[in-house]
Amino acid sequence: MSRFEVVRTGASASGGQPVTQKNPPHRGGEANPSAKALQDKFSSAIMRVEVIWGETIVYIDPTAVHEAIRWLHDDPSQRYDFLSDVTAVEYRDAGSPIEVVWHLRSLPYRRFLRIKSQLEKGAPLEVDSVYDIYRSADWLERECYDMFGIRFTGHPDLRRLLMWESYKEGYPLRKDFPLRGRFSRSEQLRQALAQNPEARYSMEELTIADAFTDLPPDMRERLNKGERTGE
Amino acid sequence: MGLTASAEHRTVEYVPESQEGWVATRLDFLVNWGRANSLWPMPFGTACCAIEFMATAASDFDLARFGMERMSYSPRQADVLICAGRVPFKLAPIIRRIWEQMPQPKWCISMGACASTGGMFDNYAVVQGIDTIIPVDVYVPGCPPRPEGLIYGIRMLQEKVKNERMSDSRTRDEIEPDPSSQLYIPPSMIDELGEPFGNSVNQTRSGL
Numbered sequence: 001m002s003r004f005e006v007v008r009t010g011a012s013a014s015g016g017q018p019v020t021q022k023n024p025p026h027r028g029g030e031a032n033p034s035a036k037a038l039q040d041k042f043s044s045a046i047m048r049v050e051v052i053w054g055e056t057i058v059y060i061d062p063t064a065v066h067e068a069i070r071w072l073h074d075d076p077s078q079r080y081d082f083l084s085d086v087t088a089v090e091y092r093d094a095g096s097p098i099e100v101v102w103h104l105r106s107l108p109y110r111r112f113l114r115i116k117s118q119l120e121k122g123a124p125l126e127v128d129s130v131y132d133i134y135r136s137a138d139w140l141e142r143e144c145y146d147m148f149g150i151r152f153t154g155h156p157d158l159r160r161l162l163m164w165e166s167y168k169e170g171y172p173l174r175k176d177f178p179l180r181g182r183f184s185r186s187e188q189l190r191q192a193l194a195q196n197p198e199a200r201y202s203m204e205e206l207t208i209a210d211a212f213t214d215l216p217p218d219m220r221e222r223l224n225k226g227e228r229t230g231e
Numbered sequence: 232m233g234l235t236a237s238a239e240h241r242t243v244e245y246v247p248e249s250q251e252g253w254v255a256t257r258l259d260f261l262v263n264w265g266r267a268n269s270l271w272p273m274p275f276g277t278a279c280c281a282i283e284f285m286a287t288a289a290s291d292f293d294l295a296r297f298g299m300e301r302m303s304y305s306p307r308q309a310d311v312l313i314c315a316g317r318v319p320f321k322l323a324p325i326i327r328r329i330w331e332q333m334p335q336p337k338w339c340i341s342m343g344a345c346a347s348t349g350g351m352f353d354n355y356a357v358v359q360g361i362d363t364i365i366p367v368d369v370y371v372p373g374c375p376p377r378p379e380g381l382i383y384g385i386r387m388l389q390e391k392v393k394n395e396r397m398s399d400s401r402t403r404d405e406i407e408p409d410p411s412s413q414l415y416i417p418p419s420m421i422d423e424l425g426e427p428f429g430n431s432v433n434q435t436r437s438g439l
Contacts, residue, residue, distance in 0.1 A: 163356075164321050172355055181355030188355075189363055192320035193327060194412065 024054030032056035034078055034106075034113050042068055047118075055114060062117045065102075066128035066154075069115065072104060073133050080104040080113065083134035086141055088148040090175050100127055100150060119150065129155040147173040164195045259397055266310070266336065267392040269298040270385070273309030273333065275326060278316030280343035280375040287378035297385055306332040311388065312365070315375075317345035318358045330365040335403050338392070340384055341367045344374045 021029075028051055035049045035056050045064030050057045060068050072080040085103040097118040104113045119125050129152035131137045141152040142161040149171035152158060159165055163172070168191065169182045181188055215223070272294075276284055288294045288302065303309035306329045318326055330339070341361055344350035347370045349359035361367060368391060371384035395402055 162321075169355065177355070179354050185359055185363075188320060189323065189358065192323040192358075193364070195321075195324055 021054050027052055029054050032111055032113050034058075034072065034080075034111060037078065038068060038072070041071060055112060057114045057116055059116050059118065062100075062119055062127050065100075065115065065117045066130060066133075069102065069104070069130050070133055072113070078106060079108045080106045080111070082107055083130065083136050083140070086130070086137055086144055088144050088150055088173075090148065090173070092175060094121075094175070097121060098125060098148065098150070100144070102130070125150045126153055127151075128153055129158075131155050147171060149174065164192070166191070166195055259395075260393075262397060263393045263395055267389040270311045270338070270388070270392070271301050271303040271309050272299050273303050273306050273312045273329065274315065275312055275329065276315040277318060277322065278343075278345065280315035280346065283375040283378055284313060284315045284342065284381065287381045292378040292382065294382075294385075297382070297389070299385065306330075307334065309333050310336070311338045311340060313340045313342055313381075314346045314361050315342040317350065317352050318361055318364075319356045320358055321356075323358050323364050326361065327364050335405070336395075338368045338388055339365055340369045340371060340381075340388060342371045342381060342384070343376055344372060347372065350374060 031049060031051045035058050038058055038060075039046045039049065042060070042064055045061040045068065047059040047061060049059070069080075072078045082105040083102065084105055085101070087101050089099045089101060091099075097120045100117045100119060102115040102117075104115065105111070106113075117127060119127065125148070127150065129137065129141055131141065131152070131154065137152075138155075138157070139161055141155050142158060144150055145152060145155075145158055146160040146162050160167060169188075170177055172181075183191070213220075274281070274284060286292060288300065294300055299311075306312075310333075312326075312330060312333060314326065330337075339361075341347045345352060345357070346361050347367075349357050351374075353359070358364065369384045369388045371380050373380050376384075
């Protein structure tokens with residue numbers, strides 16, 4: 001039985017069990033059939049397909065990524081309904097482009113697909129947000145923006161997630177970022193202590209309507225005015 | 232009851248036949264004895280040190296022996312801030328505010344290498360020792376410290392508390408932060424906010 005066969009359970013079970021591939025080869029091996037389907041559908045935008053340790057990686061042109069992921073999500077023959085990760089990779093070689101990586105999983109078809117898109121360093125690091133397809137992309141893209149400075153166009157609330165909003169030192173996971181940051185320790189501490197710890201809440205984040213009435217009146221007033229941060 | 236001063240403290244002689252029901256002692260000694268044996272910790276656990284702290288509070292090591300079993304999850308009712316774990320810069324204003332919210336008298340234990348010095352996290356995100364933000368009384372080394380190590384630090388803090396003098400007000404002096412900063416809350420407002428609950432020194436809730 002193939003790894004990529006549909007497995008039905010319960011009354012409609014055909015007797016097959018999910019197959020876990022043992023000892024996959026480093027390169028080569030059986031590719032995820034979605035890669036072939038993508039090549040048929042978006043022939044020019046698919047740059048190459050690799051299978052490494054049994055996992056399929058599809059390199060897609062940055063301008064076509066949103067369209068391809070939309071198709072993978074919507075098409076009944078693919079049904080990639082779960083976005084497990086959005087991240088980025090910067091290589092040590094200064095000339096090589098930054099890669100944005102999407103990890104997609106299709107629960108009905110038991111498929112895993114890794115999509116990569118290469119952004120050249122000279123140009124602005126911009127790629128379309130997949131927030132309109134997967135809501136889980138919200139914080140994943142914010143973290144990616146926070147750490148690498150990649151702008152996801154179309155994201156409704158693209159601001160820093162891990163570092164505080166007034167963080168001025170740049171993007172910590174970039175290769176040109178010094179390990180201890182750009183500023184002195186005392187300057188870092190001064191800037192960190194100057195943030196307002198209560199100003200993290202926005203009306204978008206306070207989704208439970210009841211919580212709003214429990215807030216202190218001054219904070220309610222500030223939030224009503226649309227204030228996001230006191231910085 | 233253990234309510235006896237050591238030999239170098241001159242106590243009034245206690246003659247049971249003539250002074251039934253009276254105990255005489257120094258006020259300093261009595262207050263410090265009470266404070267040292269009922270330190271309510273404010274646990275600020277951010278990393279693996281907090282796991283050791285939980286083990287210390289659990290029955291094997293039993294922090295209740297030192298009157299510390301009552302974890303104070305509100306800084307308004309806490310006496311000792313135990314910072315267990317690394318503190319990133321994003322938490323720096325929060326631990327500073329928690330410290331400011333704690334009523335006097337208050338103490339601080341920095342538990343573990345990361346809280347004391349930043350430890351192995353000499354990077355852009357981690358505060359290099361919480362003593363750059365708040366005053367620390369006892370540093371407990373270790374990565375993480377064994378519960379015995381934390382208890383040793385607590386006993387050291389108790390010794391420090393027992394040796395304090397009420398007449399020496401400098402030990403409780405606080406330098407207020409810059410009033411123009413957003414971290415500043417005037418003490419009057421801190422009292423007003425804490426008023427419904429009181430603190431370990433002044434319990435307003437029980438009506439006592």
